[in-house]
Amino acid sequence: MTAKELVMHIEEEAAFNSVMQFLHCYEKQDIEGCLSALTSSRPLMLLGTNEGEVFRSAEEIRTAFSRDFGCMNDIRWGEPHHVHVAANDTLASVIIELPVSYQTAGKTEKTLFRHALTLNKEDGLWKICGGMASVPFSAGTYSFT
Template identity: 30%
Template sequence: MKKLLLILLSILLYSCAEEKGKTLTFDQLEKEKEAIKSVITTYNQAIQSRNFSPIVELLSKDVIFFGSDSTETIKSIVDFKLAVEEEWSMYEKVDYGEMQDFSIFMDDAATIASVIYGLPATYYMDGVTQKVFLRYARTLKKESRKWLIISGIVGITRPNTEIFIKEEVAK
């Protein structure tokens, strides 16, 4: 009887354990990619509408964001909220276009993913409209069966500086 109980308990524990390292099928991976894209879309919509609540639900507790220099490293959700609120105070409104060049690289077990995409944005501030193209890189990790953002960096495209350099040299 003890052996039977031990066998049943072992089977139960094995069947309830998360499957780590299992290679997913193509269809399963595609479903995971859709879930990841949904996280990114929800994040962008929340930033655009200045609604921080949904953003918190999409971030890992171990989140880290990188800015353009070493002083712009954010290592907590509290610091991230302060940075986002400061950014929101710099403009009246932002409109994002459709995500472009959306690429997801993910391990075969769908536990970690890297996302790279472009996003056209129009910022409105003090009666001035500024159109920019943003490049995002995000890393997501699956925690408790949910995709969460664990790191990110954003860059803004700049004009073709090679033209400006050639003009300066010609003078």
């Protein structure tokens, strides 16, 4: 492995670890921890799973996560099913699919969650600057006609 390949491997691992820390904070309902994973040096844009969820500031994310945590408890991410990570010196992309379970209205819900996140290097740390989340439908449950 060349020195450049080793550095890219290290950067990819660091970007992946930053995303996993963000998800861990979400699981623990640690809003401040989640917000600390977001960029403060670039414009921010995250798309949520619902139609109106377009977030362009940390305060919008804080409000959305507060709403999430008001109706969800015992959030648990499972082991990732699919992961793709690419990074250079300043930007990284992390695409991940993993199961999630949580309690809401007295019952346990389980589904898959997909995240596609872009991170930028900020003071030596990978910070989320853009991305989207999706919850895939089962085959045959929707139509584009």
